[in-house]
Amino acid sequence: MxxxxxxxxxxxxxxxxxxxxxxxxxxxxxxxxxxxxxxxxxxxxxxxxxxxxxxxxxxxxxxxxxxxxxxxxxxxxxxxxxxxxxxxxxxxxxxxxxxxxxxxxxxxxxxxxxxxxxxxxxxxxxxxxxxxxxxxxxxxxxxxxxxxxxxxxxxxxxxQTYQDVLTAGSIIGDPAGRSVTVFAQDSAFGQANAQAVTAVLGAKGARVTPVLVPAGATDLTPFARQAVDAKPNLLFVAWAGANATQMWQSLQQQGAFEASTVVTGLDIRSTYPIFGAAADKIQFLSHFFPGATxxxxxxxxxxxxxxxxxxxxxxxxxxxxxxxxxxxxxxxxxxxxxxxxxxxxxxxxxxxxxxxxxxxxxxxxxQPMFTARLTQTASGFAPQLVATLPPDAVAPPVAPAK
Incomplete structure (x- = not known):
């Protein structure tokens, strides 16, 4: 009931x-x-x-x-x-x-x-x-x-975020000496992603720089420009919320997909179309999607x-x-x-x-995690499984006792 x-x-x-x-x-x-x-x-x-x-x-x-x-x-x-x-x-x-x-x-x-x-x-x-x-x-x-x-x-x-980042790490290979920009909202979710990328990829030799966008920002262009101007080898995008379409449009307009390898989490079905022509340029880490198993x-x-x-x-x-x-x-x-x-x-x-x-x-x-691609279909976009990572490959370190 x-x-x-x-x-x-x-x-x-x-x-x-x-x-x-x-x-x-x-x-x-x-x-x-x-x-x-x-x-x-x-x-x-x-x-x-x-x-x-x-x-x-x-x-x-x-x-x-x-x-x-x-x-x-x-x-x-x-x-x-x-x-x-x-x-x-x-x-x-x-x-x-x-x-x-x-x-x-x-x-x-x-x-x-x-x-x-x-x-x-x-x-x-x-x-x-x-x-x-x-x-x-x-x-x-x-x-x-x-x-x-x-x-x-x-x-x-x-x-949890650590599992997302470990999955992303499986996409980019050895991060040593590479630059990584985390593009995220200045929220608990965004901050956790920036911290996790720093902890995981930074510990492996990557130079990690966060670009955190205020939650109330209505014009995202300056922040997208900042991320692109940094010329990172990897642009890790962590975003959740109703303005995701605006965010991706801002990154596209500023040439992010041409400037860097873009990795992000695969979001809900309704967001698939927002990537448009850039969909096949993005590599997705995935928690879960239709047809994953x-x-x-x-x-x-x-x-x-x-x-x-x-x-x-x-x-x-x-x-x-x-x-x-x-x-x-x-x-x-x-x-x-x-x-x-x-x-x-x-x-x-x-x-x-x-x-x-x-x-x-x-x-x-x-738990298992996935990597995926979005492919064009007659009715729009559909995720395709690239790899399944077993639980031990993406296990976060044991949290310290509180």
């Missing part, structure tokens, strides 16, 4: 006070949900993600993937251990404050599992809340490396999305995997958050991307 959270500001305030002052809904405590029998009451899971705002399309994909994954992981029953899994969705609009308010509201109602976080900045604010209240948090498309190892209650269902989980994702009138896209995998993780945690841990955490640590499973493992030390999700 899917519900939308529409709490009033007063209700949110009451929920906040309930969590802070009364410890309401503390995980691991006995009793039942909403006065029901704990053996039969639903497992309540909160999905806090973007249904509006600049990353709404990502949130929509995540939610659709989660529904398909829940159906797959529960074998079509929507139940775990005989108890219904009740999903409540709340919109964070990409705003960390709204996300914290929504998650606090759900925790105040007794929810012990929160999933979602379309944006990196949101995930970084929700993760401490999970630790403070001892609830399970499964972050979604948010790519920042800072989520890995942030605390014992936080996991992720998508890839053909395993049982991928087929279930495809079929589950079709029932919703949707298609496989970049972040449908993250929702599907989140549902697999949540179901496994509930199967093994029930209402005990500590047991849920233990069940996920070290767990190996097969998702739409292939076999993945949750590293016990820091909860990094070790």
């Amino acid at each position: 899917l519900q939308r959270s529409g709490r009033s500001p007063a209700a949110l305030l009451i929920a906040v006070l309930a969590v802070l002052l009364a410890g309401c809904g503390a995980p691991g405590s006995g009793g039942s949900d909403a006065g029901g029998n704990s053996a039969t009451a639903p497992f309540r899971v909160g999905l806090v993600h973007s249904t509006t705002g600049p990353l709404a399309s990502y949130g929509k994909q995540y939610s659709a993937g989660f529904r398909a994954g829940l159906d797959y992981a529960t074998k079509g029953t929507g139940q775990v251990n005989g108890r219904q899994v009740q999903i409540t969705e709340a919109d964070d609009a990409g705003d960390p404050a709204k996300a914290v308010a929504a998650a606090t509201d759900l925790i105040g109602q007794g929810y012990k599992v929160i999933a979602g976080s379309t944006a990196s900045g949101v995930a970084l604010q929700v993760a401490p809340l999970a630790e403070e209240n001892k609830v399970l948090f499964v972050s979604g498309p948010a790519a920042t490396d800072a989520i890995t190892g942030v605390n014992k209650y936080t996991f992720r269902s998508g890839r 053909d395993n049982e989980a991928y087929k279930a994702l495809e079929a589950g999305l079709a029932k919703q009138g949707a298609e496989v896209d970049l972040f449908t995998n993250d929702g599907f995997v989140a549902a697999q993780m949540v179901v496994h945690a509930l199967q093994e841990g029930g209402d005990d958050t500590a047991a849920m955490v233990k069940a996920l640590e070290g767990w190996t499973f097969t998702g739409p991307k292939g076999e993945s493992t949750i590293r016990a030390q820091d909860h990094a999700l070790l």
